[in-house]
Amino acid sequence: MITFPLALFIITVAACTFxxxxxxxxxxxxxxxxxxxxxxxxxTKPTPTSGGVGFVWVSMAAIFIxxxxxxxxxxxxxxxxxxxxxxxxVIGWWDDKHELSRKLRYGAQSVAxxxxxxxxxxxxxxxxxxxxxxxLGLLSFVFAFVWITGTPNIYNFMDGVDGIASMQAxxxxxxxxxxAYVWQIPELLVLNLFILISVTVxxxxxxxxxxxxxxxxxxxxxxxxxxxxxxxxxxxxxxxxIGLLIWVAAIMLWPFLFDGAYTLFRRARRRxxxxxPHRSHLYQRLYGVGWPHHKISLLYGLFTTITVVxxxxxVTIPEGGRLTILLLLLISSFGFAEYVKRVENSN
Numbered sequence: 001m002i003t004f005p006l007a008l009f010i011i012t013v014a015a016c017t018f019x020x021x022x023x024x025x026x027x028x029x030x031x032x033x034x035x036x037x038x039x040x041x042x043x044t045k046p047t048p049t050s051g052g053v054g055f056v057w058v059s060m061a062a063i064f065i066x067x068x069x070x071x072x073x074x075x076x077x078x079x080x081x082x083x084x085x086x087x088x089x090v091i092g093w094w095d096d097k098h099e100l101s102r103k104l105r106y107g108a109q110s111v112a113x114x115x116x117x118x119x120x121x122x123x124x125x126x127x128x129x130x131x132x133x134x135x136l137g138l139l140s141f142v143f144a145f146v147w148i149t150g151t152p153n154i155y156n157f158m159d160g161v162d163g164i165a166s167m168q169a170x171x172x173x174x175x176x177x178x179x180a181y182v183w184q185i186p187e188l189l190v191l192n193l194f195i196l197i198s199v200t201v202x203x204x205x206x207x208x209x210x211x212x213x214x215x216x217x218x219x220x221x222x223x224x225x226x227x228x229x230x231x232x233x234x235x236x237x238x239x240x241x242i243g244l245l246i247w248v249a250a251i252m253l254w255p256f257l258f259d260g261a262y263t264l265f266r267r268a269r270r271r272x273x274x275x276x277p278h279r280s281h282l283y284q285r286l287y288g289v290g291w292p293h294h295k296i297s298l299l300y301g302l303f304t305t306i307t308v309v310x311x312x313x314x315v316t317i318p319e320g321g322r323l324t325i326l327l328l329l330l331i332s333s334f335g336f337a338e339y340v341k342r343v344e345n346s347n
Contacts, residue, residue, distance in 0.1 A: 052218015152223030
């Protein structure tokens with residue numbers, strides 16, 4: 001139930017995001033915080049960037065203030081959670097302006113991953129359909145570290161056409177909101193509600209043709225947010241174990257994770273340097289054959305809607321159903337990759 005204070009927060013978050021983003025477009029243009037097209041770009045004219053700074057600071061401020069009012073702002077896990085997100089947003093901001101080195105970026109991400117493992121929760125279990133919950137032992141740190149550092153980078157790479165990263169964020173936060181409602185975890189629900197509201201408002205400016213891009217400040221923030229969401233959720237009373245929540249998070253982010261992983265292995269098989277810039281993602285290949293930005297983002301938005309529903313269902317159904325969902329996702333995803341290949345060949 002939405003109370004009057006929460007309704008006031010929602011209106012304030014929406015209004016502040018709208019006004020800040022509208023101002024920031026003019027400011028970024030005046031001081032040349034712009035993304036200039038290059039050979040890998042999917043846009044054709046210089047466009048203001050780093051617009052994600054608006055929804056980052058508005059949502060973070062709202063979450064902290066609401067937590068303070070709700071008397072759970074002193075939670076070590078929440079403080080760690082918010083601190084990591086702010087740190088990643090700052091790293092993204094500086095990367096937008098100064099092109100930080102890969103070592104510095106990954107070093108900061110590694111510190112963030114270790115902080116999650118030490119101060120929120122570790123990935124000490126992992127669920128496999130039919131086999132149940134497995135204790136990972138020493139592998140728990142490795143699994144958690146790879147997930148937390150890998151997911152944000154994939155999210156960042158996928159932010160290449162107007163609206164695509166915003167659509168993924170809106171769908172994923174909506175999924176976590178629903179689960180938080182079912183599990184009766186108000187902290188988790190409100191957190192994702194504020195993210196959903198602020199990113200939805202930002203999408204107004206980010207939709208094709210975009211008036212502004214979210215930049216690394218926005219995409220790294222969102223990538224880390226959804227990477228560590230299952231760890232924070234697992235810490236809160238009333239939620240399932242981390243071993244199951246990791247699957248929920250992965251399924252909700254499936255459109256981005258599959259595109260990123262498929263492209264990585266495809267490039268490695270071709271003996272390309274996987275760290276070099278490229279235009280090999282499935283969505284980039286669709287753009288390369290003439291698909292407009294809005295069509296690609298709508299398609300991935302549809303994918304996200306389907307996978308978010310699958311992620312919600314995954315928690316509640318028996319083992320056989322869970323395995324079926326994973327198999328269907330794999331089959332349909334590889335089918336999509338084959339479709340992209342055929343479209344390319346026909347042009």
